[in-house]
Amino acid sequence: MRILVVSAMFPPNVLGGAEISAFNLSSWLQKQGHEIGVLTAAKSPSEEKFGEIVDGMKIWSIYMPRPYPIFAQGAVEQKYLKPIWHLQDHLDPRNRSTVAKVLEEFRPDFCNVHYLTGIGHNVLSELGKRDIPVMYVMPDLALSCVRLTMFRDGKTCERQCSPCKASAAFKRSDFRSVRRIGFCAPSRANLERNARFQALDAYPTAHILNANKYPAPSVTRTASATVRFIYVGRLHAAKGVDMLIQAADMIHDLDYSLTIVGGGAEEETLRQKYGHRPRIEFTGHVPLQEAINRIAGSDVLCIPSIWLENSPGVVIQALGMGVPVIGSEVGGIPELVQHDETGLLVAPGDIAAWSSALKLLVVDRERLNKFQRNATSRANEFDQDFIGKRYAAFMDRIVNFGGRPAQ
Template structure:
């Protein structure tokens, strides 16, 4: 089978990219041929089709000047360069199925137009809540918000939920409205939600509920040596962004004893602010490693007492949690979004309220004081990962969804041909 993976980034930037690249490797191992389409970027892995990628567009921070901003907004709505580029890839690669991931902004739904015209079946994994939340985050000035799910997209503008900016919020709301108005995602035959939580929000918003399927992300616990020695630091892994709540973890460190250590792997716009906070509230006890390879992250997990995921937004199904479980490490995470579907409180980790450093410190202290108990909790987490998140099970279920997409595409093609004949 020839699978075309489509995502705006082609390097290990976050959970979506980690999933896509690991899945592609697995598919190649099982005999499939894989190709990628993405935005040009200096960190991209080599690709046979990179000459057809649309140019790099940096949106954080946004482009300066009215002309540059206007061009970036236009590309968010519809990218002619992305459509033209993927059409050339389709012509040469001739995919049996296209598997889309995060295409918003830099690629836009324009790629779907080319896939539809070529009759390519399309599956799309929803790694975040963009289709029901214009700003991606389910956040309104740091507070959880789902106003746009059951209400009007005008809420995003009224609340200025994107960086407290009326203009930025209006652009994102307009983007979502236009894509819905012109049914830009109609070419997707099957939508995949990793969590029941996100699937529920999409169903509530009436976003293609008939095409929505739930499928867990995956890992390969059998290829990862589990943690075997008790003890170690607390760790956080991920993009250093407001929604991830890393500041809560740092403040919790200030409430713990002098022997407690926190190691943070990842980078992002909040790094300098977080480093200053750490120097102030927990001097010498918080380490920032920056971006690390997957292997380095797995080694970090195995050295840890627990992974902290103190998110203040609704998480979908974080790959970091699944990978920590596969390493035999418990997770302390907030009871938001899909986290409660992963963490069994008291068995594979602890669930805590968001934005509460004292609650996080209390949960962490209990594990730090009982390293053997923490190790036992991690073993339970690994058993769960082995049973629920195996790569073989995921690949088998995904193959069935690919087949469903092909049947749906064939049916829609037949209906279109019949309509043309009747005219």
């Protein structure tokens, strides 16, 4: 098939895991003989591409009409620009006309939607006009929440606020304009949460892990008397890093180290607050290969998120390298980590419980060794070919879907 991938962010422009997953699935489909086109957002007009071949894929990288590009989300100080940005993302007719040109040039048989925020959700109507089947991948809660996370003021939202209700209604109208559309998510928890607010039961749905293939580590783990904990990811309040460091502080008399890998909005605050701690190292943002090497050289990965994480790729990377995980019992994390088998699940935001979990693996090395052996045995579950075939089967199911029943 000729498959168009729509993802506002796409390598080499990477801010998170969604765009890495979009690239990995696209690359796998390309290896199966499909022709791949990609529509993504450019950081600036000078970076625009119009059907250029990159890594064997046809790339349309277009600077979308917005007050600021999606890559500046979270860094914009003028808060009054945000409502304008979102209104354009929902309603601007130039979103549709931009996509229409790409559709006419590439003429896809199928469309994989990975990340519409920044391209415009109303572009689905252009796919509907042409009766192009669509697989809508949900790496987050954007279908139900303007912020993408259903997380606000330090806690998960149990209900939609008025702006999110309005946004969800527009998005519902948009995806209903596509006759053959199916929804999948790497996390069953997030699939069910989106389905709760968007009534997706009339459509094909699936829970499929990301078909990622990560570079192998170029280092080998060496034995250490010190238990080496590591966090890898964005430094954002929803990630719970501040809480993790407080939990580690409570066992300061034990032999451990904690490395914080990544950058983000909270980096400077965390460095100022904890940078002087002798057991804690902040690396800042590092290239993917270095992040993988640092995980491989550690003993335990920590994922202390307090929001509904989807299916963190960093957990899959760690388990695939035999590195057990202490993770928050929230979102899709419990779907990856088997409690007391490949790691520990801990109540999100519970500093005392997290401190106890860290202490347990410092003092009980036999349990840690067991977790490492069990994690290694699960590596085949994350094989790209195995997961890619599940995506291919789901795409076939969408192609043969007769459409949502009339209401």
